[in-house]
Every structure is written in structure tokens, then in C-alpha cells.
Amino acid sequence: MTKLQRILVTSAPIAFVIRKSKRIVLPGFEAVPLYDVVIFFFQQINKVGLNERAAAVSFNFVMAIPAATLFLLTLIPYLPFDNLYNELLRFVGDLTPNKQTKQVIVNFLEDFFHKPKTGLLSIGFALVVFYSSNAMMGIIRTFDKSIT
Known part of the structure; x- marks a missing residue:
């Protein structure tokens, strides 16, 4: 002391x-x-070592965020978002300075909203399952401490 x-x-x-x-x-x-x-x-x-365990759990959750984002974004072509697509096209038309820039962004949005990517969806789903299960197992291990 x-x-x-x-x-x-x-x-x-x-x-x-x-x-x-x-x-x-x-x-x-x-x-x-x-x-x-x-x-x-x-x-x-x-x-x-509470700090180390908290860091491990937060790391596992942070690792799950990009996989979940990838999975959710590859679901967009399968969902009925026609109104959102039209609003984005209108927004891009108002925002872009010239026709060439607008065409590049419109091509990207067309590909993003209307062409499903099943391979990327499968990989995204597998990554979400892997990283989210790691995060949950980290939480379970953190709370499953036996007092000796």
C-alpha cells in the first residue's frame, strides 16, 4: 500500500x-x-483480467460487422426497393456535376440493385455465421468463469 x-x-x-x-x-x-x-x-x-476479456469480445464483434454489412448489401437485389432505386437516381442526377459522372454512378447503382451476386451472398453468409459465432462464444467464455 x-x-x-x-x-x-x-x-x-x-x-x-x-x-x-x-x-x-x-x-x-x-x-x-x-x-x-x-x-x-x-x-x-x-x-x-477483465480488460483483456472485454477487448477480446469487442474484437470479435468488430470482426463480425464487415461480414454482416457484406451479407446485407448483397441481399438488396432480392428485395423490392424500386422506389429507393428511383429516388437514388433522382438524387444522383441532382448531385453530379456532369453527364459522365452521372453515368458512372448510374451504372454502379444499376449493377448494385439489379444484378444478384449469389457467390458473394454465400460467402457473406458463411462469414457472418463464422464471425458472429466467434463473438457469441467469446461472450459465453467470458461469463463462464469458474471461481477457484
């Missing part, structure tokens, strides 16, 4: 809270004082 920590713990307000928490027993804690519960909680957080 550092000198600053020792001074803080022995100060009157903190010492009072510690003394009171050693006598307070919350319902459902089977006669274990609140002080012991808090000490155990912080020891487990430091012991387990």
Missing part, C-alpha cells in the same frame, strides 16, 4: 465507511459483510 493510500484509508470519513460496511449484511449474502463482498469483487476484477 502506498503512503497516499494509507493516508486515505486511515482518514476519518473513509475509516467510518469501512467500519460501517464491516457490520452491514445485505439480504441474500448469507451473513457476509458488505466490506468482504466489495473486497472480493475488486480482487476478482484484478485477478481475472
